Amino acid sequence: MNESLISPFNITHPTTVQTSLFALASFARFDPTGRYVATARVDGTAAIWDLDTRAAVRILDGHVKAVSSLDWSRYSRYLLTASKDWNVVVWDLASTCVPAQRCATLRFDAPVVSASFHPRNSRIILALMSTGEAYLVDQRKAHRARVELCEVQEESDDEGAGTSNRVRSAITVARFDPSGKHIFMGTSGGYILVFNTRTKTMVARHRITGAGAIKGLEFTKNGRQLVSNSADRTLRQFTVPTYPPPTADDEYIEHELEPTHRFNDPINKTAWHAMSYSPDGEWLAGGAADTATHKIYIWDISNEGQFANALDGGREPLLYLHWHPSKSSIASTTNQGNILIWHCPHPERWGAFAGGFEELDENVEYEEREDEFDIVHMPLPFSIPYDYLIFLQEDEADMIRRKMKEEEEEVDIDTVPEAAKPREIQLHGVLPSDEDITWADEEPDDDRQNWTMRVIMEEDWDI
């Protein structure tokens, strides 16, 4: 809502640090509303910070070992934390208990390196073990299951010895795409595997030439673009193909994906810790795995992927970064546990303090409209008594008439302008009545749009 007053054409990438939160965090992620960041700490606790007050508003103590990953549900009501203590804990933030109580715990047989909610239903959870196995856990009554997602092995091999003896390569990354229809997984062998979430069958296998082990995958909000981070220290952006619905005989597509862009640091050859797209998908931020400085590289996707800027966040090396879901803001985490909130500052306009003035960058010759200062004679509105008007100067009476006429115009005081509303994004590959979407929407959780986290008024805060 404030954008129109600040400057409507100024939405760009962040440039400077706005604030630093001393959170002892190993990484931090914005919630879908952008009001909070969730932070994970090595001692096994997670915390939620309110960006308005810049204070921790919830402490979630549920793990005995470091939190390895966390994810927000669609409308921010649920948060999951995954940990090296073999557990995934789901928190319901509607509860105002202090200390916070977990609402579900999933136990696994190995340390959990990452876990995420299905984008449409927090009761479907994808978890990845440090042993390289990925599980899809469905907690809904009608679908209750825990399924391991296994790469299909070729039975009849064209090339003979090459792949038949191949050890099943470990899965290193597992993520839902933004619609939740597919699960994308990166393997240590440099493949991206695509699974259908509903049928849990593999629908595609993409070889990424020269990449080595896949370390990370990130999507744009609409799911059209995908960026991978891999052992060869290069970020590759791909256009996500459209996958046909899964067939009964478990066929899959074997296809090599060719990146549309490659991003790397040609001089220092730094690796990347994390990457994140801007909400409109026009910028990509990469967090450099530099051991001495805190560097964020920004590429302009809308402009052929050109390198746009390198942000310097000081001496504390970067561990993680995440772009705000709607604003030009980034949260980056330092190895000292501080969270830097980056923004794009607007210059203070001192002219705003004076009423009726507008600041100009340079002199403008004012050209009056043809009739701007003309006095137009109109019939008097019946509502102004005649004897009142005769005391006024003629032009003054005209001014009143003009003003009255202007005020006849209808005003709309209730409808929120479209631009200020969150936009419904057309997700890639989603059909109007999509079977996979209906499946995910069965037995929905209690996460509703416009859900707000209640403020806990605590006497003493122990952070």
Add this chain to the structure above:
Amino acid sequence: MSNEMDVDSGDVPPQVVGTDAGPSPAEENDTPGTDISMPQQPPDDSPPQPQPPAQTGPNYKIRYSLSGHTMSISSIKFSPDGSKLASSGADKIIKLWDTYTGDVLRTLVGHTEGISDIAWSNDGDYLASASDDKTIRIWDMKVGTEIKTLLGHTNFVFCVNYNPNSNLLVSGGFDETVRVWDVARAKSLKVLPAHSDPVTSVSFNHDGTLIVSCAMDGLIRIWDADSGQCLKTLVDDDNPICSHVRFTPNSKFVLASTQDSTIRLWNYQTSRCVKTYSGHTNRTYCLFACFTNTNGKYVVSGSEDTKIYIWDIQTRQILQVLEGHRDVVLAVATHPTKAIIASASMEKDLTIRLWYDNSEGA
């Protein structure tokens, strides 16, 4: 529906006026015909003459008259669900009333000086009060206790409001500053050197990104809530003292009451006044103005001629005048969902009145 008049307002015998119980002398003018008449016109700014009552126009009638305060009532606010009404006064107390029965539910005592303004949090669990004792206090309305005191203002605190998320409070006062507070931690986050005279009104817009403030210096300022930067200043040519300001429900305009007996609707993008509402009297006090769109879109304001005025938002005509109070009507409040108006008056009257629009069957 009309005979539920047995009201017990607790400590003070209630004065209850029923719609069907025959008008008491003070409410004799409440027949629809005389409601619309405008006995005194301020000579200097003649508004459009009111039209005869249209079938669809407002038809508010008194339902309850609540007594309990012992000094001027400064502010009244409906809870977000509309079930309760909170009132504050110069007698240092806050009272909580049941909107539908008129019962006193609670009296909150704690401030050491008079209270100027109160505000509900969006969940209705908390109430913030701004007082001449230079503090803002947060009350837990479930239990009825004070849970936080916000210290920082160096003079009387005059106005207070929550943001939509209710994690922030904004306040203004006679120290000429606008302050933004972290409610849960009772900590001042921002002090804006906003005005050069006492700040009379301050509030957030519907998504919490903007703050609007106005002051006795006659300026209306719009601030970026996040950075605290001033984004816009609205000023009328004659610079009248500005006593109340609020955003429209969609935040496209601000409604500002000024002490030249005028309420203006400003388009703050273009700095133009798009509507002018007049006919009431406002020269001395900071009167509240409200929107209601329960069965018609109106602007509602109290007046120093002891009446309450209801204007049509678009035509700017006075549609109804509510008479009955015996002193200046400082505060008015509109129910969030039903056609109910609450009004409160000063020393010579000391009542809160609840007006129901029967045509809606409320």
